[in-house]
Amino acid sequence: MKIYFIKYRTIYFVLISLIIILILSFLYSRSISIKTFNNKDNLYYEGNGESNTVAFTCNVDWGEELVPVMLQIFEKEKLKITFFVTGKWAEKNPELLRKIYNNGHEIGNHGYIHRNYGNLSYKINLEEIKKADNIIAKIIGHKPLLFAPPSGDFSEATLRAATDQNHKTIMWSVDTIDWRKDSSRDIIIKRVVSKSKKNSIILMHPKEETIKALPTIIKELKNKGLNIGKVSDILK
Template sequence: MKIFLFKRVFLILGIISFVFLLSIFCKQTVFVTSYLNPIYQGNPDKKKVAFLCNVYWGEDILPEMLKIFEREKVKVSFFIGGIWAKKNPDILKMLYNAGHEIGNHGYLHKHPDRLSIKENEEEILKTEKIIEELTGYKTRLYTPPYGERGENVLRAAANLNYKTILWSIDTIDWQKPAPDTIIYRVIPNITNGAIILIHPMPQTLQALPELIKIIKRKGYQIVTVGEILE
């Protein structure tokens, strides 16, 4: 009888230990997987959207963009190219000091799918260093140039503990469409957690005031990419 009880207790303890270890493994697996999978959209349960602005040009546009965002009381996420930051330190500091989120957009806007894991890591780290030296902020979110998301790209970002951010709505504003076209590309596709890709283009600058107003009228809050992931 005692032997039977001992075996039973031993079996129960073994099952508990297995479940505990399995839970730890699963948590770690989910964590790693979340870094390897690109993020296209934020929290679908919250009525929030985010503007993701990729920056490799637009020195003349960005100060005017900031005025609009300040007037409308919204914060956005600027994903910065390293070479651009190096050439335009004062504008980068202006974006950061205005309270906007700063992300990493690689150094030279190379095609990341054509690079090795190590080369992708170098692109990210080089930009990270420049941004940190200029602002004191260490980037943790990465948007790959051209939206390329091959294995080497995702693995490099994950190795450096970066989340790879893409988007759910593309304004395609780099093709210089009319401001009304930019608005039309966004509004019918707005959903909870939408990430809206823009660039510092003259047409985008013209579209932003009306676009922000319509988004707000629809009951959405405009936040940073980091906040929309919460």
């Protein structure tokens, strides 16, 4: 009886040990997979190009009344930038989106609606990105190649969904933080000019203070020897 007890107890401990090892191996491999995916697969906080260029990105889910003013500034300065638009905004403003595109600017996917994509499952992430892709493609004639998660919020599921839609996921290295009430023209200028360098991705929104700041930002960046372009201009 005692021998059987020892035998079964040994088997029990062996099984428990194997289960623990399998669980730890799974968690370890998953963490390595996430780290590798985040670091190497289609996620960019800045560019990797060779020229002295920075990229302007404008995330659009509101502010359509100010976008035409931004377009005038960029046209005057002969600049082409990247606009990331939500699918819902595109549905409401197809003519304006078409104008942005026809002016030579790059159009990226900003999800269908502005929500925290990091809290969503892979399936819902994929649905949101696909929906925005289809709406944008119907308006401008082709699917975006870039995706910027709203609020910069993402998870592994978000990255995988974007990659499965053949998108590069774009973040930023310089933030105007122009959505904050205390972000004046001068503060925005200082934030951008002081932090910008080769391959920087500069995030902005259609805000009044940003529009006031843009001419000076453009001038100061050029004085630093930096060209201004689209996200695709700073990616190999």
